[in-house]
Amino acid sequence: MTRPPGLPAKLEHFIGGASVPSADGATFDVADPVTNVPYATVAAGGAEDIGRAVAAAAAAFRDGPWPGLPARPRARILNQIADAIEGRADRIAELETFDTGLPVTQARGQAARAAENFRFFADMTVTLHEDAFRSASTQFGYVIRQPAGVAGLITPWNTPFMLETWKLAPALAAGCPVVLKPAEWTPLSASLLPEIMTEAGLPDGVFNLVHGIGEVAGAALVAHPGVPRLSFTGETTTGQTIMAAAAPHLKGLSMELGGKSPCVIFADADLDQAVDSALFGVFSLNGERCTAGSRILAERGIYDALVTRLAERARRIRVGDPADPATEIGALVHPEHYARVLGYVRAGQDEGARLVAGGVRPDQLAGGNYLAATVFADVTAGMRIFREEIFGPVVCVTPFGDEAEAIRLANATAYGLAAYIWTTDLARAHRVAGAIESGMTWVNSHNVRDLRTPFGGVKASGLGREGGSHSLDFYTDSRIVHIPLGDTQVPRFGA
Helix, strand or coil, rough: CCCCCCCCCCEEEECCCCECCCCCCCCEECCCCCCEEEEEEECCCCCHHHHHHHHHHHHHHHHHCCCCCCCHHHHHHHHHHHHHHHHHHHHHHHHHHHHCCCHHHHHHHHHHHHHHHHHHHHHHHHHCCEEEEEECCCCCEEEEEEEEEEEEEECCCCCCHHHHHHHHHHHHHHHCEEEEECCCCCCCCCHHHHHHHHHHCCCCCCEEECCCCCHHHHHHHHCCCCCEEEEECCHHHHHHHHHHHHHCCCCCEEEECCCCEEEEEEECHHHHHHHHHHHHHHHHHHHCCCCCCCCCEEEHHHHHHHHHHHHHHHHHHCCCCCCCCCHHHHHHHHHHHHHHHHHHHHHHHHCCEEEECCCCCCCCCCCCCCCCCEEEECCCCCCCHHHCCCCCCEEEEEEEEEHHHHHHCCCCCCCCCEEEECCCCCCHHHHHHHHHHEEEECCCCCCCCCCCEEEECCCEEEEECCCCCHHHHHHEEEEEEEEECCCCCCCCCCC
């Protein structure tokens, strides 16, 4: 992969409208996943840097115009942010591909979605309403919706720029100044955000960016008493740590965590479409996606034929240079993650699953974090590769006998983020969709998102919902004011 021109040698924080180094001068190196050679030095934020960023955001909330800005001018700035993103779409995709290893065609889609996130929430902020309630003829109540305060946003490394905007757009739309802590493995595209925000006219202090290691900078943001809202996307174990650390301050939490989503294929399904969806659902974004359908559950009557088709197609999936438009799977994000995914491949083999495709580095790729599209068959519910999130281009295929067994297998993990169901029996589709424990279910379709709908999971896949009014509810406080419409009748205690 060719190194993009004009890469910054140093990435700094952005606090109160200015680029600044870490208070203690600490840095860390960041490498690309194709060569694993460092390309930049990044400021390593600590508690003092988080404190400065929170102070800048708190001042913008207390004294600045943003929280009280009318909806239309606020929306205008959000749309100008979207314009600035669209004007840099090629550069965003180029940097994202270089930094994450995502195929460039998929990175382009993420850049387009990032702009749409801001346009969508610009529309939401001007159409948001506040409820009113009339209690018979005696009382009238109305709701006041106000921004909750400084929002702390901690984002993952798999689709970093898009997921940063998925949190930034609603927080800013609600009137909250923000402190963003991007993932330390993929900080490059976030370095474009200060310029974008400034160009769009966002007031100083409303957007703040602190780079750093999660256990240091992220932990300081979670623990800071001046941050009443925290939105996190990442691993379930990290989410549990955040929940415990946030408890002393009773912070509002929205957490989208891990997944081990089932793709249930019944014998009456359109197998051509089901195979296309199953393969795309687990191998797009290098398999590094929370909603990946990483467990394919197939009815016994089609099981052998389906395994054969999945294996044949997986062997033809193009693995290679992320910058090549022909590439379908690029390089996994980091050597540590690559080793973790390879560990699951070994575990699957050790536990007796049948490897029918992949499981190794492609012959033509001597270096980089590459893994061929990997398919395991005959996977049972007790195996680690069935129960645990792998977050890579690895899929398990398991047979089932009837609808009840399909539901039991689908629910046989700690997770409950997404589910995919393939059947032409409409009544069965509704039954199974209602019985599978997942926050989101797609029937005879793949992961197509409507930004108005709730996004999130159940069980170990998180808490809270993002999307549409659900996001704005999180970043605002709703207060009710009650007014009598006549003489107030109060029971006279002690009269």
